[in-house]
Amino acid sequence: MTNFLLSIGGEAVPAAAHFPVIDPATGEPFALAPDASEAQLDLAVTAARNAFAIWRHLDAPARTAAMVTFADAIRAQAEPLAELLTREQGKPLSVARREVAFAADRIAGMAALDIGGGYLREGPLGPVRLDYVPMGVVGVIAPWNAPLILAMQMVAQALAAGNAVVVKPSPFTPLSTLRLGELAARTLPPGLVNTLSGGNDLGQWMTNHPGIDKIAFVGSTATGKKVMAAASASLKRVSLELGGNDAAIVLDDIDVTEIAPRLFASAFINSGQICMAVKRVLVQAPIAGALADALAAEAQKARVGGGFEPDVEYGPVQNRPQFDKVLAIIEDARAQGGTILTGGHALNRPGYFIAPTIVTGLREGSRLVDEEQFGPVLPILSFDSDEEAVTRANATRFGLGASVWSGNRARAEALAKRLEAGTVWINGHGGAAPDLPFGGFKESGIGRGMGLAGLRSYAEIRVMHGVGG
Numbered sequence: 001m002t003n004f005l006l007s008i009g010g011e012a013v014p015a016a017a018h019f020p021v022i023d024p025a026t027g028e029p030f031a032l033a034p035d036a037s038e039a040q041l042d043l044a045v046t047a048a049r050n051a052f053a054i055w056r057h058l059d060a061p062a063r064t065a066a067m068v069t070f071a072d073a074i075r076a077q078a079e080p081l082a083e084l085l086t087r088e089q090g091k092p093l094s095v096a097r098r099e100v101a102f103a104a105d106r107i108a109g110m111a112a113l114d115i116g117g118g119y120l121r122e123g124p125l126g127p128v129r130l131d132y133v134p135m136g137v138v139g140v141i142a143p144w145n146a147p148l149i150l151a152m153q154m155v156a157q158a159l160a161a162g163n164a165v166v167v168k169p170s171p172f173t174p175l176s177t178l179r180l181g182e183l184a185a186r187t188l189p190p191g192l193v194n195t196l197s198g199g200n201d202l203g204q205w206m207t208n209h210p211g212i213d214k215i216a217f218v219g220s221t222a223t224g225k226k227v228m229a230a231a232s233a234s235l236k237r238v239s240l241e242l243g244g245n246d247a248a249i250v251l252d253d254i255d256v257t258e259i260a261p262r263l264f265a266s267a268f269i270n271s272g273q274i275c276m277a278v279k280r281v282l283v284q285a286p287i288a289g290a291l292a293d294a295l296a297a298e299a300q301k302a303r304v305g306g307g308f309e310p311d312v313e314y315g316p317v318q319n320r321p322q323f324d325k326v327l328a329i330i331e332d333a334r335a336q337g338g339t340i341l342t343g344g345h346a347l348n349r350p351g352y353f354i355a356p357t358i359v360t361g362l363r364e365g366s367r368l369v370d371e372e373q374f375g376p377v378l379p380i381l382s383f384d385s386d387e388e389a390v391t392r393a394n395a396t397r398f399g400l401g402a403s404v405w406s407g408n409r410a411r412a413e414a415l416a417k418r419l420e421a422g423t424v425w426i427n428g429h430g431g432a433a434p435d436l437p438f439g440g441f442k443e444s445g446i447g448r449g450m451g452l453a454g455l456r457s458y459a460e461i462r463v464m465h466g467v468g469g
């Protein structure tokens with residue numbers, strides 16, 4: 001597969017160099033992606049700036065109509081897009097289909113939001129009004145775990161607020177995003193969405209580029225800090241949606257059998273490679289053994305395999321460095337005295353498969369508890385009092401999501417309100433929607449994506465005195 005092209009100014013453009021894309025279910029390269037040059041980034045930024053000059057003046061209904069056409073074009077290509085996503089990302093085809101559908105929904109959903117603004121009050125010079133003014137060119141940098149949905153939710157917010165974009169997918173999963181770039185080029189004004197694949201250096205060129213006004217970034221906390229440091233040189237605006245180490249607090253008044261399958265799915269979804277997956281379970285001592293056994297039983301039942309195999313629920317880890325990291329974290333858990341209830345090893349087959357792994361007996365201070373594992377391994381930690389549960393859930397530099405599971409809603413709510421996380425669920429964990437702001441406290445990010453808060457973060461605020469209407 002070599003027919004992947006960059007999209008610049010509405011044209012499909014080849015690159016001088018290419019890099020291999022690996023199928024994580026085999027560990028073998030299956031396609032070549034174009035490696036955009038710095039000069040091609042310049043062309044893309046210029047094309048975006050030209051498109052912005054027109055797009056910014058379109059009224060909201062015209063923008064909405066164009067975005068809905070783009071979303072419909074994605075839906076019309078759903079099956080080939082899902083197959084390509086499974087091939088490059090590894091996720092089961094059924095899950096890839098959902099991701100494609102959600103990506104289209106994000107575009108239509110953001111297009112439907114009204115950014116607001118208008119008359120505020122009377123002032124000494126007459127009426128005072130507030131407008132949300134587009135910023136210009138937004139550089140969108142996406143990760144490999146849910147490439148389409150994450151890239152498209154940033155693109156959707158940027159466009160809905162009146163900006164043009166240059167999109168860079170992860171070098172591990174560039175292909176389905178390049179295909180979306182082609183669809184954008186066919187359905188939206190030329191240059192409004194430019195799609196360039198390349199390595200991490202392309203991301204750095206974007207963060208340093210004087211023609212880019214804002215960087216919208218989803219990825220790891222370590223890279224997010226580099227993006228923010230680079231952006232500070234020109235005070236480029238940034239939205240950073242970063243890593244998490246979500247705790248699920250399970251209280252002793254819950255029905256373990258009822259929650260175990262749901263809790264397991266919330267942790268192992270996308271083989272644990274989801275920012276808002278449950279990454280630590282804190283369970284009250286009287287039911288800790290029963291819950292750990294129930295989760296281990298779920299892990300043993302889980303159908304792990306290649307994304308195209310029938311009935312597969314969980315695919316491989318997406319790439320070799322992440323596979324090595326997750327196995328190293330499991331080794332550290334063993335070395336720290338953790339008990340591996342089930343799993344704890346790679347599967348004996350090609351590709352980056354790791355058996356779903358449940359670990360007990362660890363404390364804070366081990367990598368599996370303190371770091372974001374981002375893979376199919378889950379620590380079960382036991383606590384005594386509600387107070388201890390909140391303290392330990394919050395004792396992390398991350399603050400993306402958290403949940404409380406309890407048969408007593410008042411007790412659950414009291415704990416939930418004390419959790420330092422951008423999203424808190426009761427008796428569930430995970431999920432996002434275009435109308436709900438999503439993001440993190442602390443080192444899980446800066447700003448919020450989606451919802452009105454997200455949309456408005458792609459605009460400057462201009463207050464005008466003496467202007468009515």
Ligand code: NAD
Nearest residue numbers: 142143144169170200203204219220223241242243244275
């Ligand atoms: P990553 O940080 O390694 O890479 C993300 C993107 O940044 C890639 O496109 C990469 O090429 C680019 N990049 C790398 N170095 C760069 C630099 N110096 N300047 C600019 N761009 C650079 O992240 P990843 O491993 O692809 O993704 C996994 C991480 O993403 C996890 O930590 C996960 O929690 C996080 N994530 C967060 C959310 C959220 O909404 N908060 C959602 C999904 C994933």
